[in-house]
Amino acid sequence: MTPHRIRLAGFWTATPTADGRVEHARSFGKPRTNDPTETLWVVTATSGEVCVNGTFLGDGNEVQIGVELQPRNQLAILTTAGDLLGDVAIEIRRS
16 A cells, blocks of 8 residues: 655754754644554655654664554754755555
8 A cells, every 4th residue: 555645844943953964843733643554754855863852763765653643743964064854744555
């Protein structure tokens, strides 16, 4: 089955960090209640360190969201300076 994709376009902030990288951050709402056979993933065009609500989830282009989401959440992706963020989406995947 094809994953359901929720694009996270616009409303990103980009903040330089002390170590020369850039933190891209954006709020997003909790997707509909998923059933036990579904998982949520952050999928990015640019590889980076992915955090949701301050919790580090992993590094790469596809990172599973393994934390309990709130009605409103903060997604942060830390990239190398000069890298464009590109497309970012939340995917609901059936196991």
